[in-house]
Amino acid sequence: MAARAGLEFAPGDLVVAGRVPGSDMTDFGAPYAVPDLDLEPLPGPEAGRGVALLRAAWGLFDETAAASPEELRRGPRGGGRDLTKIVDHVENAERAFARKVGVRHRPYRSPR
Numbered sequence: 001m002a003a004r005a006g007l008e009f010a011p012g013d014l015v016v017a018g019r020v021p022g023s024d025m026t027d028f029g030a031p032y033a034v035p036d037l038d039l040e041p042l043p044g045p046e047a048g049r050g051v052a053l054l055r056a057a058w059g060l061f062d063e064t065a066a067a068s069p070e071e072l073r074r075g076p077r078g079g080g081r082d083l084t085k086i087v088d089h090v091e092n093a094e095r096a097f098a099r100k101v102g103v104r105h106r107p108y109r110s111p112r
Contacts, residue, residue: 005056007049034100
């Protein structure tokens with residue numbers, strides 16, 4: 001994702017700045033608690049890198065959704081969602097987490 005965002009990271013560039021206890025939600029891959037560090041302002045260059053990474057991630061998400069069929073293969077027990085429901089779920093989950101860290105914005109409008 002870094003290359004897609006126009007960024008380069010060397011092996012020593014990444015540092016663990018904090019740890020947050022997990023839950024069943026984090027085991028599943030979804031954010032659960034808002035770390036204190038997420039509530040602090042970032043210096044301009046660091047914020048810019050974060051925005052570039054987010055834009056690259058959402059760009060890849062949009063490309064993947066655009067290339068996917070509406071009806072998706074069901075799981076082994078018949079469960080799952082179709083594309084539109086997955087996209088809506090991801091967008092709304094991101095919006096909910098953004099509100100938790102104080103980000104207010106208009107609803108995301110995908111280019112799809």
